[in-house]
Amino acid sequence: MTAPAPHPLSLTAAPFAAAYAHLKGDTRALYRDLFRQGAATGLSIDLPPIVRQLRSESPEGEVIKFVLDLGGTPLRGLSLGDASAPGTARDNATGTHASERRATSESVLIPMIGRGGIRTYTLCVSSQVGCAMGCTFCETAQMGLIRSLEPHEIVAQWFTAAHVLGIRPKNIVFMGMGEPLDNFDNVIQAIAVLTDHLGAHVAMNKITVSTVGRIDGMKKLAAQIHQPGWHRLNLAVSVNAPNDRIRSQIMPINRAMPMAELREVLLDWPKYGGAKICIEYVLIPGVNDAPEHARELAEYVAPLPACVNLIPYNPRRDSPWPAPDEADVTRFMEWLAAAGAYVKRRRTKGRDMMGACGQLGNPEIRKRKHTPLTVSSAE
Numbered sequence: 490m491t492a493p494a495p496h497p498l499s500l501t502a503a504p505f506a507a508a509y510a511h512l513k514g515d516t517r518a519l520y521r522d523l524f525r526q527g528a529a530t531g532l533s534i535d536l537p538p539i540v541r542q543l544r545s546e547s548p549e550g551e552v553i554k555f556v557l558d559l560g561g562t563p564l565r566g567l568s569l570g571d572a573s574a575p576g577t578a579r580d581n582a583t584g585t586h587a588s589e590r591r592a593t594s595e596s597v598l599i600p601m602i603g604r605g606g607i608r609t610y611t612l613c614v615s616s617q618v619g620c621a622m623g624c625t626f627c628e629t630a631q632m633g634l635i636r637s638l639e640p641h642e643i644v645a646q647w648f649t650a651a652h653v654l655g656i657r658p659k660n661i662v663f664m665g666m667g668e669p670l671d672n673f674d675n676v677i678q679a680i681a682v683l684t685d686h687l688g689a690h691v692a693m694n695k696i697t698v699s700t701v702g703r704i705d706g707m708k709k710l711a712a713q714i715h716q717p718g719w720h721r722l723n724l725a726v727s728v729n730a731p732n733d734r735i736r737s738q739i740m741p742i743n744r745a746m747p748m749a750e751l752r753e754v755l756l757d758w759p760k761y762g763g764a765k766i767c768i769e770y771v772l773i774p775g776v777n778d779a780p781e782h783a784r785e786l787a788e789y790v791a792p793l794p795a796c797v798n799l800i801p802y803n804p805r806r807d808s809p810w811p812a813p814d815e816a817d818v819t820r821f822m823e824w825l826a827a828a829g830a831y832v833k834r835r836r837t838k839g840r841d842m843m844g845a846c847g848q849l850g851n852p853e854i855r856k857r858k859h860t861p862l863t864v865s866s867a868e
């Protein structure tokens with residue numbers, strides 16, 4: 490018995506041509522049609538359906554959060570597909586019901602008005618269902634890690650945006666559910682597919698991998714960036730604290746991989762062109778928003794080719810902290826700039842539908858027992 494061909498969305502052009510050589514016609518043209526038009530003659534693809542779609546207005550356009558049903562094995566201890574059970578949602582796309590208790594990915598399309606008044610979209614993709622990293626301010630962390638996504642499940646999020654919702658994103662950021670470097674090989678394969686010139690053809694410099702600061706994965710990513718065609722891949726690192734004491738309280742990874750070690754890796758980060766490393770800092774009232782925190786953070790980033798991206802905290806469900814006021818954010822930015830840091834503010838979009846940064850996650854499965862942190866088994 491021959492093994493089934495790999496999912497078409499998991500393949501770059503050459504392996505696709507080999508795996509689908511039995512199809513009639515030019516396989517390179519089929520590959521191009523699949524990714525550019527969303528369909529190719531004689532090829533049907535198994536695309537995870539949208540089970541939930543939420544839209545929210547922002548000053549720059551509509552923010553769209555969409556949830557894909559990844560199917561497969563039911564989550565342990567939970568039943569599948571009972572449309573009458575609590576926790577089911579109406580499917581905006583098909584009008585049917587689907588259980589939210591299945592493994593689902595969450596993605597957000599974020600609009601941005603650029604120069605000349607042109608609106609573009611950034612697609613925030615998930616690399617895992619849930620996350621093992623346990624950051625205390627993050628909704629996804631409340632789920633624990635359910636599983637990592639396969640390359641085609643990551644690419645399916647782009648495919649759905651481009652060919653089901655009809656919005657071709659300009660940028661892709663791995664800032665949805667999960668720690669991308671905890672799913673290294675599949676994330677790298679998905680990026681290879683997304684940037685394939687014959688297919689989706691997303692520019693490498695329009696893709697950002699955002700990590701919690703997994704030093705082992707960052708070293709592997711640095712090696713990948715040295716490969717031909719990869720040097721313009723962007724890096725973002727969630728720092729979120731001015732020192733180890735605070736960071737270890739809100740980000741358990743810091744106990745295994747402290748800030749000094751993280752900075753060593755960032756100092757060695759491959760330098761190509763003028764792209765800056767994005768240092769993400771979620772501003773949480775009463776936790777990391779004092780003037781001395783701004784000074785410490787500016788000192789930490791001073792030797793790095795970095796830009797601090799200040800993100801007003803978006804409260805997770807049952808959050809012990811509120812969102813910061815506009816005035817708190819502006820003041821912290823000014824303190825950072827006065828201390829010499831290059832800082833930008835991330836505009837908050839989609840908070841009202843739990844679609845903003847740090848708010849993705851399925852409330853139905855958030856009470857599951859957390860999986861242990863995987864940092865201790867890091868290579």
Ligand code: SF4
Pocket residue numbers: 620621622623624627628629630665666667668700701727847
């Ligand atoms: S902030 Fe990112 S790494 Fe931390 S728990 Fe949430 S998804 Fe995981």
